[in-house]
Amino acid sequence: MDLHDLHDLRAWLPGALEVAERWGGRFGPYESHGAHRAGPEAFTEAFERFAKRMDDNYPFFHPRYAGQMVKPPHPAAVTGYLTAMLFNPNNHAAEGGPATTEMEREAVASLAEMFGLAASHVGHLTTSGTMANLEALYVARELHPGRGIAYSSECHYTHERMCHVLGMAGHRVPVDVRGRIDLDALEGVLRGGRIGTVVVTTGTTGLGAVDPVHEVLALARRYGARVHVDAAYGGFYAILGRAGTGGVHAEPWRAIADCDSVVVDPHKQGLQPYGCGAVLFPDPRAGRHFAHDSPYTYFTDSDLHLGEISLECSRAGAAAAALWLTLQLLPLTVAGFGQILAANRRAALNWAQLIDGSGELELYQRPDLDIVTYFPAVAGGRLSAIDGASGRLLRDGMTAQDDPVFLSVLRADADAFQRRHPRVVRDAETARIIRSVLIKPEHEHYLPVLHGRVSELAARARSTPATATP
Numbered sequence: 001m002d003l004h005d006l007h008d009l010r011a012w013l014p015g016a017l018e019v020a021e022r023w024g025g026r027f028g029p030y031e032s033h034g035a036h037r038a039g040p041e042a043f044t045e046a047f048e049r050f051a052k053r054m055d056d057n058y059p060f061f062h063p064r065y066a067g068q069m070v071k072p073p074h075p076a077a078v079t080g081y082l083t084a085m086l087f088n089p090n091n092h093a094a095e096g097g098p099a100t101t102e103m104e105r106e107a108v109a110s111l112a113e114m115f116g117l118a119a120s121h122v123g124h125l126t127t128s129g130t131m132a133n134l135e136a137l138y139v140a141r142e143l144h145p146g147r148g149i150a151y152s153s154e155c156h157y158t159h160e161r162m163c164h165v166l167g168m169a170g171h172r173v174p175v176d177v178r179g180r181i182d183l184d185a186l187e188g189v190l191r192g193g194r195i196g197t198v199v200v201t202t203g204t205t206g207l208g209a210v211d212p213v214h215e216v217l218a219l220a221r222r223y224g225a226r227v228h229v230d231a232a233y234g235g236f237y238a239i240l241g242r243a244g245t246g247g248v249h250a251e252p253w254r255a256i257a258d259c260d261s262v263v264v265d266p267h268k269q270g271l272q273p274y275g276c277g278a279v280l281f282p283d284p285r286a287g288r289h290f291a292h293d294s295p296y297t298y299f300t301d302s303d304l305h306l307g308e309i310s311l312e313c314s315r316a317g318a319a320a321a322a323l324w325l326t327l328q329l330l331p332l333t334v335a336g337f338g339q340i341l342a343a344n345r346r347a348a349l350n351w352a353q354l355i356d357g358s359g360e361l362e363l364y365q366r367p368d369l370d371i372v373t374y375f376p377a378v379a380g381g382r383l384s385a386i387d388g389a390s391g392r393l394l395r396d397g398m399t400a401q402d403d404p405v406f407l408s409v410l411r412a413d414a415d416a417f418q419r420r421h422p423r424v425v426r427d428a429e430t431a432r433i434i435r436s437v438l439i440k441p442e443h444e445h446y447l448p449v450l451h452g453r454v455s456e457l458a459a460r461a462r463s464t465p466a467t468a469t470p
């Protein structure tokens with residue numbers, strides 16, 4: 001975690017214990033049982049071994065980590081999570097944790113507002129984007145039984161898996177030269193009349209490409225199909241997109257409010273610890289597909305319980321507390337959370353520009369959001385050589401003792417590669433390229449250092465013969 005964040009945590013964490021102590025004191029004395037108590041030496045010894053194991057990790061907090069879509073949570077999220085965890089509320093039903101259930105409703109309402117949904121929406125947090133998408137596809141099946149799902153070949157792989165789980169037919173639609181769902185191909189699939197719901201992705205996991213939601217929506221409606229938006233990774237960009245600022249194309253983001261469901265992962269861009277996804281339905285009638293009658297839960301009443309509109313049962317109330325507390329400090333506005341996204345976006349655009357002017361690296365495609373994809377510029381442009389150089393760049397960066405960088409690779413197929421770079425020589429079916437998710441605002445100022453180091457590594461990687469063994 002960032003040093004400033006750790007400093008804040010040191011100041012804030014005792015507050016968690018105070019809250020639990022003050023509250024616990026209200027219920028009167030009783031004799032505590034020793035069965036689970038550990039002696040201080042036993043703990044110290046176990047914790048030392050534990051701490052040593054934690055060295056085996058990647059520095060997600062540091063801007064020299066520019067790989068996958070991961071960063072540590074906000075210190076307020078940690079404080080909120082830990083405080084609530086001391087109570088251990090379960091948000092499957094209000095009596096599992098009335099306070100965190102309220103927080104979940106409020107946090108979900110903020111997410112809904114971020115997408116421009118009306119106050120009448122239904123939605124809730126989930127443990128992940130996968131679970132959130134599963135619920136959206138489940139509702140899709142209930143509303144259009146017998147009809148299938150169309151998704152692009154760049155969508156998250158779990159859509160295909162979830163279609164399988166739900167016993168629905170999944171239809172893979174090709175993408176255009178920017179990695180966005182191809183509208184002509186989609187229309188071809190829709191024309192067959194077998195599609196109930198189209199999945200669009202605003203920020204694909206690989207390239208960060210934003211599907212043209214507005215155009216897909218118009219097309220889907222013409223064929224009587226619903227539209228589900230998978231914004232698991234990119235969703236928070238709705239803040240900039242809907243405001244038409246920060247170099248983010250507005251139309252796809254503004255169209256989300258008119259779609260049928262949307263998923264966002266606060267545990268990706270939203271500074272939350274893992275275990276926090278969300279699914280939202282503009283039409284509250286979606287909730288009726290989860291109706292069930294359990295004999296042992298839901299003994300209190302008010303509105304629909306969160307457990308009554310969800311597939312999962314137990315869920316950490318602490319996850320809702322963490323998100324709620326974070327949103328008190330960083331509201332989902334251009335001036336709040338938007339500042340983080342704007343910095344990420346500037347970093348991505350600036351890096352794309354640096355790569356354009358570089359002799360060592362080539363841009364794979366222009367970033368729509370904050371994922372930058374590129375590869376070492378190898379002489380001759382053979383795909384096999386690009387693949388080898390990308391692999392070496394990744395490995396050399398990660399294993400450098402003194403000045404490491406942490407990147408990730410993406411496998412591009414030869415067709416997709418050649419459409420973007422017609423001059424490459426197709427001597428392989430696929431080639432690895434480098435993918436950097438600039439998910440932290442710290443990347444903006446660190447960029448010259450990062451670019452310099454990656455260029456240096458690329459120069460070395462492309463001059464090493466592919467057959468060389470490390």
Ligand SMILES: *Cc1c(COP(=O)(O)O)cnc(C)c1O
Nearest residue numbers: 128129130156205230232233265
């Ligand atoms: C990450 C991601 C998912 C899956 O979410 P998990 O929280 O990892 O289960 C789904 N769709 C997209 C676009 C994603 O980026």
